[in-house]
Amino acid sequence: MLLFALSESRPFAERVATELGLALSEIEERVFPDGEFQNRPLVSPRGRDVYVIQSLHSGPEVSFSDKLVRLLVLLATMRDNGARRVTAIIPYLAFARQDRQVHPRDPLALRSLALLLEAVGLDAVVTVDVHNIAAFQNAFRCQALNLQSGPELARKAIEIGIGDPVVIVSPDLGGAKRAQGFGEALKSLRGGSVSLAYVEKRRLDGELEGTQFAGDVQGAHVLIVDDMISTGSTLVRAARACRERGARRIHAFATHGLFSGNAADKLMQAGLERIVVSNTVPPFRLSGTPAEQLIDIVDVAPLFAIAIRRLHENKPLSE
Secondary structure: OEEEEOHHHHHHHHHHHHHHOOOOOOEEEEEOOOOOEEEEEOOOOEOOEEEEEOOOOOOOOOOHHHHHHHHHHHHHHHHHOOEOEEEEEOOOOOOOOOOOOOOOOOOOHHHHHHHHHHHOOOOEEEEEOOOOHHHHHHHOOOEEEEEOOHHHHHHHHHHHOOOOOEEEEEOOHHHHHHHHHHHHHHHHHHOOOEEEEEEEEEEEOOEEEEEEEEOOOOOOEEEEEEEEEOOOHHHHHHHHHHHHOOOOEEEEEEEEEOOOOOHHHHHHOOOOOEEEEEOOOOOHHHOOOHHHHHEEEEOOHHHHHHHHHHHHOOOOOOO
């Protein structure tokens, strides 16, 4: 087994390598004056089981598009140089939300991304808590594996301290199964009862019209669960809806913390005690802001290490 990582994802990859008891295989990375680059593995991948780690979020120094092209070229290089199997480990998968046509001529960007990755000879792709697992699996023709961080996030919920009654809230109906899975993980870890509630955003011509709410959060400790926090609008809207209905305490849990735009300002207005995210995307956009003090980070590198080990040993990930 060989484990490679491009420089922008190296800190996360080093955590994965440590969990596996391996050292990252070295890559020579060069950037030419005109912006072109060359990434050359310094260890031969011939006949080896190769894993390349690259998270596809923009920033802080390299854009998403540059990260993607670097990943594609490196994956192709592994295949061209005789790798037995090539797997892309993508903690944050860009374009995952563009998985269907809501309006005429909407791009199916997730499928386009899948075509690019498959074109360089990819055998498998592994990510965590993709936006829509069915769309993700259908977009790829190679093996597409989605890990679930719910148990890791639930452990953090217990660590930071939660009281009864507990209500898991999905900020939209599309995340109902995600919230249910989180609730089941939490219940198995701490026992007791866990209730569910749902917030639904109503839109008219693309604009938010209002909020529908199903469930009882009166006097409860609310845990809002989502796959990602982007601008924070959905999270803030859900938190306000819970507060208006009598929630006693509110925490937020999401796998991917993008914190785009003016998310830092919005989050400070939501009345949240803590915001728990994983390290698939470093929270660099919150650096130096008051919102940074609300953040707790859950390390999902061990989750990826387990997946890599089981793939290498040809064992099912479902166990």
